[in-house]
């Protein structure tokens with residue numbers, strides 16, 4: 001009993017005494033470091049499982065082994081009937097609880113008004129997918145909080161695939177939301193929010209405070225001889241292969257929060273003080289000043305879906321598109337009060353600069369390649385045409401043949417004297433979704449997707465990146481990674497989870513048809529190998545949750561295009577007007593943006 005009391009006390013200290021000095025939003029009392037050091041690095045010391053209660057086992061027909069769930073939960077605080085008590089406990093909320101009640105009645109408990117699919121009988125494949133998705137749900141103190149990355153019964157070394165990944169949960173969350181089941185998403189958002197404040201260190205060094213973990217696990221730890229408790233154990237990269245900070249996690253968290261709000265109508269959620277603080281912490285981390293000359297985010301290799309070395313350090317498109325999307329979401333959700341005025345201005349300025357930068361310098365089509373082909377190099381001046389000193393010799397041979405007369409795309413990365421000409425699907429799709437690219441560019445990307453169907457979809461949608469790096473390039477770029485061999489895994493493998501993000505309806509339908517025929521029969525693999533995606537991936541997990549959820553989400557979005565449109569952003573014409581450098585006003589110099597002869601701003 002004592003132990004529980006102490007744990008609770010410590011937990012309270014951790015959450016409330018930790019310094020959160022975002023833009024003066026919450027004052028920062030000194031945290032008690034010695035207290036933290038003596039603690040196990042687990043969060044959530046609320047949920048004790050009495051050992052005298054039997055745990056029960058649920059066997060999965062296909063698994064041949066059992067999974068364990070706690071039979072009851074938990075510590076005294078959780079015994080009462082209100083499931084969300086343990087969540088709202090931790091926060092001061094701006095919302096009025098009557099709102100919450102209405103919301104719960106109309107959406108969560110009643111299954112939402114979104115379950116229009118109930119009208120249509122689900123196919124056998126969909127039924128199986130739903131069963132598997134539900135089986136992957138993990139609970140914390142009896143409440144659903146996320147889905148495991150994979151539930152592959154044949155996998156004897158799951159590594160971290162038995163964890164809830166932030167990015168992997170997004171398609172699961174959307175599937176549940178579209179089905180009218182918002183509770184799991186709400187719980188996920190609020191629990192991961194607590195993890196954000198976790199004090200994390202790698203070899204005595206602490207990364208920024210707003211960082212969201214890549215994944216978390218629910219562990220059961222003994223309190224004493226008879227009692228256990230469930231704890232959330234996050235991984236911020238300190239255990240992850242390669243020790244990379246997941247830059248995309250916080251961005252996905254913001255994107256998911258907005259999707260949750262839009263689909264459920266639970267606006268009280270985004271107004272909560274803790275949620276507002278969480279958004280600000282993430283923004284603060286992303287918007288902090290550094291040595292950069294560009295508005296794009298500078299990151300290390302492997303900081304996103306491609307979470308190991310693939311030559312995408314620097315300013316990879318995937319991060320820029322998610323960054324832009326998250327900024328647009330945050331701008332919509334931030335409370336418009338005195339306290340966030342400056343932040344809002346910073347967000348607007350960054351959005352404007354980032355969209356210009358990407359539209360102008362990442363865009364590639366026939367015309368642009370021809371320009372690069374004839375570039376002069378070693379230009380020294382602010383008026384240089386070839387600003388990044390790209391040597392035309394860098395244009396790869398495959399690209400000269402590959403680029404269609406119509407259509408274009410955003411390149412994968414831009415660095416001094418380096419353009420990564422590979423086509424990265426997620427980054428391109430999210431630049432469409434968020435209107436980071438112009439309406440004309442969006443259309444061109446979709447045209448390219450259509451004209452390069454065999455390369456980007458082939459036997460299984462969608463290629464994570466095209467083309468693969470091979471031979472010497474593979475050795476140097478991947479560090480001779482045996483998992484990332486040419487046309488496998490991150491190096492040109494095909495990832496069905498990308499399916500739900502596909503933009504144009506007729507393309508998405510065609511792609512779902514291709515995937516549907518195989519996914520069920522192949523036991524929902526994580527990825528496929530070979531140029532056309534013919535084989536199940538060499539080291540691919542089966543029953544990969546985001547493959548399953550991605551399929552379900554694609555189907556539901558196709559059936560509810562109006563719901564899909566809630567997740568998209570229109571072009572923001574005001575952003576195009578903002579020019580923050582003030583050069584043109586001083587008349588001293590011409591602003592580069594103003595001077596750009598770009599035809600692509602609108």
Ligand code: GLC
Pocket residue numbers: 149161165167168304305306307
């Ligand atoms: C792989 C993927 C990563 C994913 C994880 C769990 O590491 O590259 O994007 O989050 O598996 O599925």
